[in-house]
Amino acid sequence: MSERDRANLPPLALHVPEPRFRPGDEADFSDIAVPPAGATRRPDTADAASSFHELAYGLVRVLDDGGNAVGPWDPRLDADAKRRMLRSMALTRAFDERMFRAQRQGKTSFYMKSTGEEAVSIGAAMALAGDDMCFPSYRQQGILITRGYPIVTMMNQIYSNKADPLEGRQLPIMYSSKEYGFFSISGNLATQYPQAVGWAMASAAKGDTRISATWCGEGSTAEGDFHSALTFATVYKAPVIFNVVNNQWAISSFSGFAGAEATTFAARAIGYGIAGLRVDGNDALAVYAATEWAAERARTNQGPTLIEHFTYRAEGHSTSDDPTAYRSAGEPNAWPLGDPIRRLKEHLIKLGEWDEERHAAQDLELAELVKREQKEAEKNGILGHGMHQPFESMFEGVFETIPWHLKEQQQQMLDEQKAAGL
Amino acid sequence: MSDVTQMNMIQAINSAMDVMMARDPNVVVMGEDVGYFGGVFRATAGLQAKYGKTRAFDTPITEIGIMGVAIGMGAYGLRPVPEIQFADYIYPALDQLVSEAARLRYRSAADFTAPITIRSPYGGGIFGGQTHSQSPEGIFTHVSGMKTVIPSTPYDAKGLLIAAIEDNDPVLFLEPKRIYNGPFHGHYDRPAKTWADHPGAQVPEGHYRVELGKASVVRPGEAVTILCYGTMVHVVANTVEEMGVDAEIVDLRTLVPLDIETIEESVKKTGRCLIVHEATRTSGFGAELSAQVQERCFYHLEAPIERVTGFDTPYPHSLEWAYFPGPVRIGTALKKILKD
Numbered sequence: 001m002s003e004r005d006r007a008n009l010p011p012l013a014l015h016v017p018e019p020r021f022r023p024g025d026e027a028d029f030s031d032i033a034v035p036p037a038g039a040t041r042r043p044d045t046a047d048a049a050s051s052f053h054e055l056a057y058g059l060v061r062v063l064d065d066g067g068n069a070v071g072p073w074d075p076r077l078d079a080d081a082k083r084r085m086l087r088s089m090a091l092t093r094a095f096d097e098r099m100f101r102a103q104r105q106g107k108t109s110f111y112m113k114s115t116g117e118e119a120v121s122i123g124a125a126m127a128l129a130g131d132d133m134c135f136p137s138y139r140q141q142g143i144l145i146t147r148g149y150p151i152v153t154m155m156n157q158i159y160s161n162k163a164d165p166l167e168g169r170q171l172p173i174m175y176s177s178k179e180y181g182f183f184s185i186s187g188n189l190a191t192q193y194p195q196a197v198g199w200a201m202a203s204a205a206k207g208d209t210r211i212s213a214t215w216c217g218e219g220s221t222a223e224g225d226f227h228s229a230l231t232f233a234t235v236y237k238a239p240v241i242f243n244v245v246n247n248q249w250a251i252s253s254f255s256g257f258a259g260a261e262a263t264t265f266a267a268r269a270i271g272y273g274i275a276g277l278r279v280d281g282n283d284a285l286a287v288y289a290a291t292e293w294a295a296e297r298a299r300t301n302q303g304p305t306l307i308e309h310f311t312y313r314a315e316g317h318s319t320s321d322d323p324t325a326y327r328s329a330g331e332p333n334a335w336p337l338g339d340p341i342r343r344l345k346e347h348l349i350k351l352g353e354w355d356e357e358r359h360a361a362q363d364l365e366l367a368e369l370v371k372r373e374q375k376e377a378e379k380n381g382i383l384g385h386g387m388h389q390p391f392e393s394m395f396e397g398v399f400e401t402i403p404w405h406l407k408e409q410q411q412q413m414l415d416e417q418k419a420a421g422l
Numbered sequence: 423m424s425d426v427t428q429m430n431m432i433q434a435i436n437s438a439m440d441v442m443m444a445r446d447p448n449v450v451v452m453g454e455d456v457g458y459f460g461g462v463f464r465a466t467a468g469l470q471a472k473y474g475k476t477r478a479f480d481t482p483i484t485e486i487g488i489m490g491v492a493i494g495m496g497a498y499g500l501r502p503v504p505e506i507q508f509a510d511y512i513y514p515a516l517d518q519l520v521s522e523a524a525r526l527r528y529r530s531a532a533d534f535t536a537p538i539t540i541r542s543p544y545g546g547g548i549f550g551g552q553t554h555s556q557s558p559e560g561i562f563t564h565v566s567g568m569k570t571v572i573p574s575t576p577y578d579a580k581g582l583l584i585a586a587i588e589d590n591d592p593v594l595f596l597e598p599k600r601i602y603n604g605p606f607h608g609h610y611d612r613p614a615k616t617w618a619d620h621p622g623a624q625v626p627e628g629h630y631r632v633e634l635g636k637a638s639v640v641r642p643g644e645a646v647t648i649l650c651y652g653t654m655v656h657v658v659a660n661t662v663e664e665m666g667v668d669a670e671i672v673d674l675r676t677l678v679p680l681d682i683e684t685i686e687e688s689v690k691k692t693g694r695c696l697i698v699h700e701a702t703r704t705s706g707f708g709a710e711l712s713a714q715v716q717e718r719c720f721y722h723l724e725a726p727i728e729r730v731t732g733f734d735t736p737y738p739h740s741l742e743w744a745y746f747p748g749p750v751r752i753g754t755a756l757k758k759i760l761k762d
Binding site for chain 1: 484487490491492496528530532566567635
């Protein structure tokens with residue numbers, strides 16, 4: 001095009017995404033397309049990923065507005081399993097409430113709640129085998145809770161106290177438990193994605209039957225790690241489940257800064273030739289069904305699946321931000337997919353397998369349970385109140401054995417502490 | 423003791439992986455062009471044919487992915503030996519290497535570890551331009567939780583690589599590619615030497631270890647201590663011989679953990695210390711060496727510590743030999759330090 005031709009064009013304009021609602025605005029999500037529960041087809045797990053691209057743009061839903069489980073994705077769990085699911089979600093919420101308050105009381109430095117997103121981790125954890133390996137992000141405490149990891153141990157980690165299995169080295173909530181199939185959480189985003197692929201590749205190379213699953217937020221799908229992981233996974237047909245928790249917000253940046261204005265996150269799968277599903281992340285049965293389906297694909301050498309969990313972060317990113325400073329305070333209540341606990345509760349009530357009284361009693365019991373566990377944990381100390389680990393332990397575990405230069409620095413520190421009368 | 427064969431450095435590195443893959447079914451090698459083809463420098467030649475595609479395989483061109491996948495494999499229980507085709511390509515993998523592999527043991531209180539050896543050819547002198555010539559070791563020696571190893575002979579390359587693979591912490595194994603095929607005397611305009619008559623090219627065929635963290639005094643001397651590693655060990659040795667200087671040459675072999683005892687002993691004996699590396703000067707590993715020597719040997723020093731390094735410029739192409747710290751720059755520094 002000649003210079004003169006270009007002169008006839010309007011000037012270029014840079015598009016910088018802007019969320020629709022800011023503080024003071026009334027939130028209105030009525031334009032979000034929510035297909036009816038049960039309307040989405042469920043392909044056979046042996047079908048080629050290229051044969052169901054529309055699932056990456058739809059929304060797998062099982063629970064309808066009347067509390068019924070409907071359609072081909074209904075996992076047909078028995079009432080006991082559904083009650084366990086409900087209890088794990090309620091326990092996670094009670095735990096979050098308690099620990100958030102503990103941070104506000106100055107008992108630890110940091111906390112992150114998963115309020116509104118409990119179904120994402122708990123639905124998945126229930127559908128996976130107990131020894132499948134999870135590479136979570138920082139908001140999947142529901143996995144540990146579902147797998148029966150001791151609540152008091154989680155709290156000990158949050159307090160960095162003397163019973164903290166991570167010896168006070170990690171930021172609160174960055175749990176690690178090989179025994180419970182829960183990989184050490186990193187504060188750097190999406191790094192766990194290629195790691196999960198590596199674990200899955202190793203499992204496949206060894207002829208194992210275990211698979212891996214990993215989680216990241218929609219914001220961190222922008223990281224190179226995400227794309228490297230999807231490339232590796234498709235190349236080697238790795239038995240891995242990628243979960244993108246699209247909770248709409250990455251701290252204060254809305255999902256548009258990760259590309260949500262142009263397409264869905266599940267659609268990322270299509271370019272890589274892997275299976276992509278978009279799921280109602282506030283529907284625990286849909287999350288369960290999608291995970292079960294993806295796990296079956298993985299375990300039968302059909303390769304990876306990417307699941308976008310369409311959900312909403314009902315509270316702040318962490319104890320360090322105030323969400324009302326960047327988004328409309330009305331958003332959580334306006335969210336069209338409701339609350340995951342309330343939805344499963346209503347379903348169980350509809351089935352005649354639960355009632356409001358039992359639910360209220362369970363909430364009370366769980367509040368008491370986390371209070372009791374908290375008291376136990378606090379016997380081991382809280383952050384910043386006293387020495388929970390000896391000074392010299394700071395130098396341990398950098399390497400398998402302590403090299404001379406760390407020993408020298410260790411001695412220097414001990415001498416300084418001694419000279420200072422500490 | 424197994425039979426001893428003459429090997430160049432590539433063959434020795436290949437032999438180390440071969441020996442380890444035969445001994446330990448959890449050792450896997452991977453990287454760009456590493457599988458069928460056997461690597462652009464042929465370091466993994468024959469391994470796929472011998473051990474199969476699930477233990478020696480090609481990877482997509484993503485260093486983030488290579489490092490991240492290696493960490494996941496390590497968490498599963500494998501002992502991965504990923505190759506980064508050129509050290510210049512390692513930067514995309516920094517987050518996985520620095521924040522993940524190197525920190526995993528610490529942050530999980532040894533619940534998970536990263537028993538990974540990252541092999542990567544580094545250094546210049548091959549007309550590789552700025553993206554095939556860099557010496558980034560100083561970036562990694564600055565990182566807590568990982569080891570950095572650089573061999574200078576085929577014998578050391580094999581023994582150190584075996585020790586690195588057997589190590590339960592992440593090790594960056596940088597291979598001085600200029601001396602893959604022969605020790606470099608430093609004169610780019612003279613015929614290249616092969617490893618044929620070098621004692622360091624006599625390599626046992628079987629398993630042996632060269633302990634990490636141990637330097638080697640490759641030439642004892644009284645006049646000055648020269649600290650160096652990789653290609654520069656040979657350039658220094660040749661320069662010293664040509665000048666007739668009675669220098670003590672210390673080949674560090676492992677930068678972290680450093681063999682401080684050998685360094686300290688040597689400098690206290692000679693009273694002078696010259697540090698030679700090919701990497702850029704500012705914040706290079708030579709700065710750390712200089713500080714260590716000054717802290718430990720100050721009252722034994724008879725002259726200021728000298729550094730001979732690459733310049734703080736990108737690695738140039740046509741002016742490669744003006745950049746490379748060769749005999750002229752080393753000779754000038756030696757004369758200065760011996761006169762002071």
